[in-house]
Amino acid sequence: MAVVELLYIISAALFILSLKWMSHVESSRRGNYAGSLGMLLAFIATVLAVAELRYDIVAYAIIAGGIIGAVMAMKMPMTAVPQRTAISHAFGAFAAALVGTAEYLQNNLSIDKFTMGVISAEVILGFLTFTGSIIAFAKLQEMISGKPLIYPGRRIVTFSILAGAVLCAVLLVIAPQKQFVFVIMSVLSLIFGLLMVISIGGADMPTVIAILNSFAGLSASALGFVLNNKLLIVAGALDGSSGFILAIIMSKAMNRSFLNILFGGFGAASSKNGQKGSVRPISSDDTYSILEAAQSVVIVPGYGMAVAQAQHAVRELASMLEKNGAEVRYAIHPVAGRMPGHMNVLLAEANVPYDQLVEMDSINPIMDTIDVAIVIGANDVVNPSARTDKSSPIYGMPVIDVEKARTAIVLKRSMASGFSGVENPLFFKETTRMLFGDAKDSLNQLVAKFKENK
Amino acid sequence: MIEANDILVNLLIFVMASFLGLELIRNVSRLLHTPLMSLTNAISSVSLVAALLVMAHAESSLVLWLGIIALTCATINAIGGFMITERILKMFRKGKKNGSS
Numbered sequence: 349m350a351v352v353e354l355l356y357i358i359s360a361a362l363f364i365l366s367l368k369w370m371s372h373v374e375s376s377r378r379g380n381y382a383g384s385l386g387m388l389l390a391f392i393a394t395v396l397a398v399a400e401l402r403y404d405i406v407a408y409a410i411i412a413g414g415i416i417g418a419v420m421a422m423k424m425p426m427t428a429v430p431q432r433t434a435i436s437h438a439f440g441a442f443a444a445a446l447v448g449t450a451e452y453l454q455n456n457l458s459i460d461k462f463t464m465g466v467i468s469a470e471v472i473l474g475f476l477t478f479t480g481s482i483i484a485f486a487k488l489q490e491m492i493s494g495k496p497l498i499y500p501g502r503r504i505v506t507f508s509i510l511a512g513a514v515l516c517a518v519l520l521v522i523a524p525q526k527q528f529v530f531v532i533m534s535v536l537s538l539i540f541g542l543l544m545v546i547s548i549g550g551a552d553m554p555t556v557i558a559i560l561n562s563f564a565g566l567s568a569s570a571l572g573f574v575l576n577n578k579l580l581i582v583a584g585a586l587d588g589s590s591g592f593i594l595a596i597i598m599s600k601a602m603n604r605s606f607l608n609i610l611f612g613g614f615g616a617a618s619s620k621n622g623q624k625g626s627v628r629p630i631s632s633d634d635t636y637s638i639l640e641a642a643q644s645v646v647i648v649p650g651y652g653m654a655v656a657q658a659q660h661a662v663r664e665l666a667s668m669l670e671k672n673g674a675e676v677r678y679a680i681h682p683v684a685g686r687m688p689g690h691m692n693v694l695l696a697e698a699n700v701p702y703d704q705l706v707e708m709d710s711i712n713p714i715m716d717t718i719d720v721a722i723v724i725g726a727n728d729v730v731n732p733s734a735r736t737d738k739s740s741p742i743y744g745m746p747v748i749d750v751e752k753a754r755t756a757i758v759l760k761r762s763m764a765s766g767f768s769g770v771e772n773p774l775f776f777k778e779t780t781r782m783l784f785g786d787a788k789d790s791l792n793q794l795v796a797k798f799k800e801n802k
Numbered sequence: 803m804i805e806a807n808d809i810l811v812n813l814l815i816f817v818m819a820s821f822l823g824l825e826l827i828r829n830v831s832r833l834l835h836t837p838l839m840s841l842t843n844a845i846s847s848v849s850l851v852a853a854l855l856v857m858a859h860a861e862s863s864l865v866l867w868l869g870i871i872a873l874t875c876a877t878i879n880a881i882g883g884f885m886i887t888e889r890i891l892k893m894f895r896k897g898k899k900n901g902s903s
Binding site: 359363364366367368370371372373376377379380383384386387390391394395397398400401402405406409410412413414416417418420421422424426429432433436437439440442443444446447449450451453454462557558561564565568569571572573575576577578579580581582583584585586587588589590591592593594597680682687688689690692693696697699701702703704705707 | 808809812815816819820821822823824826827828829830831832833834835836837838839840841842843844845846847848849850851852853854855856857858859860861862864865866868869870871872873874875876877878879880881882883884885886887888889890891892893894895896897
């Protein structure tokens with residue numbers, strides 16, 4: 349079996365290289381190939397290792413899974429990347445939880461305390477990630493409302509269910525043969541995952557998806573402890589730490605803690621103060637005149653751009669501006685959209701070169717040199733009250749300082765407040781102009797005007 | 803069944819792999835956070851190894867079936883994850899000065 353162990357080591361090394369190469373765009377595709385090769389080797393090694401396998405059944409499962417996975421990957425529109433990611437966490441966690449369950453059923457008469465403890469932790473994590481990810485998927489796919497479900501005593505209910513599951517785990521470590529306790533623990537974990545995510549709003553999804561990613565990895569790693577398989581431990585730990593780092597970056601970008609995001613029920617607050625002053629609407633003719641004269645333009649996209657599918661229109665306007673001699677950059681807030689990196693992927697799909705995508709921290713210091721900042725479907729991530737208003741629920745969250753640009757043009761459907769329900773003083777500033785209407789239509793009109801006047 | 807020594811070695815491996823993962827991921831460009839997530843998701847579908855091991859030693863049809871479902875789910879993630887990562891990464895391109903696509 350030395351060959352098998354050797355293949356596992358090569359496979360683990362390939363996974364590590366895969367993540368290393370993923371750090372830069374230039375080497376990222378190589379990283380993906382290294383990961384795929386590592387997976388193939390892991391599969392071959394395992395099939396070699398176990399002679400008792402029913403190869404026909406394995407083939408059916410692989411073919412079925414492969415077809416479903418391939419079709420999902422090919423058919424999925426790029427705007428649906430967050431949903432797909434959520435559902436893949438569900439699949440991964442479900443697989444891990446089922447294997448943990450199978451391992452328990454197989455050995456529950458002879459299981460030792462350590463293994464029982466790890467199986468319990470693994471199954472709790474796996475099942476709660478499974479239902480949590482399904483709810484995240486349903487929210488992102490808009491099958492259910494993206495608004496958090498808030499009810500009285502929510503935290504007590506959620507925590508009691510988790511506590512119940514943990515209690516079951518303790519009972520199982522003491523008496524592993526009690527199968528009904530295992531069933532109760534699984535059911536409680538499933539309910540906990542559902543209740544946890546259903547109380548989280550859509551704008552918090554980048555963090556939630558990252559946390560679920562981390563959980564899915566950790567449950568795979570726990571499986572490695574149960575089966576004494578080091579490859580699983582390594583691969584699961586890599587996935588777990590990746591999700592963890594992303595969750596930290598996301599929650600920092602919102603100036604909130606994990607616990608606050610998971611159990612805070614943010615986004616349900618309704619705006620308490622009314623409008624301050626009046627907004628200044630602008631026609632597309634006047635917008636054209638402003639843009640025509642601009643030398644430097646920063647485009648700030650948000651989730652609204654994804655909803656309006658406006659990324660191609662954005663890119664078209666940007667090329668018109670460039671032909672007109674302006675320098676165009678895109679300022680990306682870390683939590684813009686519904687998952688980490690969401691905006692980058694959409695703009696890349698619309699052929700925006702990635703060297704024009706600028707991070708918030710690099711654009712803010714030079715924002716006062718920018719002629720026009722165009723805000724497309726973003727709200728909370730450009731809200732200056734996060735910097736100035738201590739009473740604001742989003743106070744302390746780093747934002748893109750578009751109000752420092754000479755002119756800010758905000759593309760917006762109506763005056764409804766942002767996801768967090770917080771009023772945005774940016775809209776009422778003297779240098780801000782509101783271009784109302786569907787973002788895609790507005791952008792297309794502007795592009796048409798540039799074409800007319802060429 | 804699992805020796806105490808194995809547990810300690812496994813814990814060591816887990817801790818080292820986690821720290822390595824934290825260091826590696828910290829260096830990933832923010833541009834690539836979405837494909838990073840689909841890649842790590844595909845990598846964590848290495849739990850298909852676990853599904854195969856369970857299936858091989860299954861003593862009841864329930865255990866076998868749990869293994870089969872787990873294997874199918876993990877394969878969906880493995881194939882789908884690497885393919886979608888490839889699709890996303892293919893879209894990222896550097897700017898050419900001529901502008902139009």
